Amino acid sequence: MNIKRRLTLKFVLQLAITGMVVLAISAITFTWILLRFLDISLSRDFANVGLEQLVESSKIDEDGIHFSPSLLEQVKKNKGWLQSLNEDGQVESAYNTPKDVPIQYGPGEVVAYWTGTQPFPYNLALWIQEKDGKQLALVYGAPNVLGPLLKKVSEGTFAAAKGDPVLPDELEKEIKSAQAFVQLIDSSGNEVVSYNRPNMIPTQYSVQELALRTLYSERYGYHVLSSFDKDSGRTWIVGEPNIKGTDPSKKVWIPEEVKVVIIGSFAMLIALLIAFVLLSLWQAHRFGAPMLHMLVWLDSIGNAIYTEPTDRKGLRRSRTAVGKWRRRYRVFADVMVSIEKLSATLKSDQVLREETESLREEWIAGVTHDLKTPLSSITGYAHLLAEPKYDWSKEEVRKFTTTMLDKSAHMDMLISDLAMTYRLKSGIKPPETMEVELNAWLQQALEQAAANPAYGKQRIVFLPAQTEVRAQLYTPWLERVVNNLTANALLHNPPDTKLTVSLIHKDRDTGFIIQFADDGDGMDEETMIRLFERYYRGTDTASTSNGSGLGMAISKGLIECMGGRITVESHVGKGTVIKLIWS
Known part of the structure; x- marks a missing residue:
């Protein structure tokens, strides 16, 4: 599963979990509100x-x-x-x-x-x-409470004070202990006398007022009963709180049901806020921390620090001690692997760039020396020839000019080899190939190379193929390769080293191999690995007039441009084998 699908699945699950949490909190809140409503109803009725x-x-x-x-x-x-x-x-x-x-x-x-x-x-x-x-x-x-109390006050005979009845002390105590009140109103609804009447109980009643308070006691907080005396036109009213222990006289600004809804809604909002904060922190831990870690890593890469950031213990944050992905980093595993590859590539490129820069500086120093040495010789001989106080003989002039021409040719070869390396790097193609029979062509090319006095005599042995080998090649390039490999084998080994050149034709195949094997000193592993690198080695004009230090790199480039490949095998003290392979 790719990272797009994994992230999609993760975020869908996060939304599902968030929705479930919201639904659970809402369900709990509504359940609590309903239970509180039920409690209120139970206490009232x-x-x-x-x-x-x-x-x-x-x-x-x-x-x-x-x-x-x-x-x-x-x-x-x-x-x-x-x-x-x-x-x-x-x-x-x-x-x-x-x-x-x-x-x-x-x-x-x-x-x-x-x-x-x-x-x-x-x-x-x-x-x-x-x-x-x-x-x-x-x-x-x-x-x-109200029935017996109403009977006592409506049927009783009480002493009068200023024309109004006065209740006995015992009846007053009974009224107070029951948290009840007693009113006597006249035929017009005006209060005549009252006992323990709360402030919220009116002192004047209309027909509708008394009827509503009798039928809908829950609206007014008091349950009331009344008894009408037809003879006097007066009415006794007794009442008690709907809920004992409360004071209905206190003005209720917010009904109890509304208060329950407000408390439940506020608690739900607080719970949702806490849930969202916790989910956000968890989300940041699960997704934010890995993303921040990757951003820090990329910033480190921008500062040429290619190792993954570590924790206080020096361990990679994305991996466990045994190297496995930590759970919160698994979803970003593909990205982390890509960053690791990028870091490794950039680190390798940096090392290679530093090595290349070092080799380039060495090569420039070597090429500068190689160009400056023959130029110094040419300049010196030119000054000698131009000096008027000397009268040089024809033989001396000829000797001087010959040396100058030799040094000029060497400088020309250095410049040509340098130009060729850059042409090969840009991917040039052979100008025009031609079909040749390699047995005859190699024999002739090796005879011309062996004629070089610097090589000595009878140091090159040619072993032709048993059958005719024909190939489509650009012979000037192949000749240059043969000369480079021959010079490399005979000039950088002891004088008694022999070079054996073999042409091997693969049976039932159009491929062939040209093998150059010498019995010289051989090379160490580092030299063998870097033999075909540019800027790796440079020759000194004092050691030989043939070679620029770019011959092996040029040879490799030319062979590859002609569709072949080159390999080398060497051991110190056991010689070197170089193969030109076309398959």
Whole structure:
């Protein structure tokens, strides 16, 4: 899988993980909000909301019915009690039931208590539902504070002060302990007298006001009951907070449900922010750190530092101690390998450039010396010939001019070889090839080379091929190669060295090999490897008049331009074998 696909897959997975985290946080937040709404509903109206939840969450087994502990705890908080009845009215299970509550009900008894046709010290709620093939009947009771209190104040006879009734101290204490209030209003709805009335309870009522407060107690925070006296036209009003322990008189700026939504939304935003920060840090760790590492590495390469940046322990950041890719670098493995190759190539090129520069300087120094030495000789002889105080003989003049011509020819050869090396480097082609029979051509070329007095006599041995060998070659170039290899073998070895030139024709093939083998001193490995490099060696005009130090490099270039290749084998003290191969 290439890096494009790996990165695409990684980013898709990142987005998927981010989406899952967002969905999880949102689901948790909405679940919490719904549970809080349920808690609010249970605390406000357990009779209508809690009984259904009790049945839905209950479990029935051989031991009977089991209710949710949290819902039972809410029953206790509401100071209520719970009973489960069978079809005969018998109580099967009960929770927080006072002693004055029956444990057996007749068919009409529970209905009479429920509808209020019979006096009962508790407000009852009845819930009947079938579950798991069994019909459940739940009776929920809560303290009935307002009913008895309303009866006491509406039917009682109290002392009057300035024409207004005065409640006994015991009744006032009962009203305060129940967190209730009592009001007496006249036929116009104006307050006559009140006890423990909160500030939020009005002192004047209209027909609509009293009706709304009686029907929709959850809007106003108080549950109220009233009793109208037809004879006097007055109305007694009693009320208590919907939720005991709270102070409904305090103005609520934000409803509890809205507060829950705000808290849940704020918590969700904080959780999402933290999740995104953590995901961003993880993303930076997984993708940012490797990319930064590669940028630092590339910057180091720009400063000619080709090794991979390391950590404090000196280990490569992208690899483990055993050399394996670290997990966060695996996705960039292709890029890292490419940077490694680039670093190795640039480092190798730098070393080669430094070596080439050194060799070029050496070669320039050698060529300068090679050109300057014969030029010095020419200049010296020219000054001698031009000096008027000397009267040179014809033989001396001829000797001087011969030397000058020889040195001039050597300089011309140096310049020609230098030009040839650059022509070969630019990729020249043979001007015009011709077909030759190599056995005869090589024999003639070697005889001409052997005529050089500097080589000595009978030092070249030619071994022709057993069959006729014909090839399409540019003979001036091949002749130059033969002369270069012959001179290299005979001039840079002891005087008794012999050179054996063999022409080898490959059976059933058009290829052939021209082999130059001498029994001289041989070469060490470094010299053999760099034998065909330009600028590697330069000859001194003092040692020989033949050669420029570029002969082997030129020979290699010429052979390759004619479609062949050249190889060398040599060992110190065992001679050298050079092969010109066409296959």
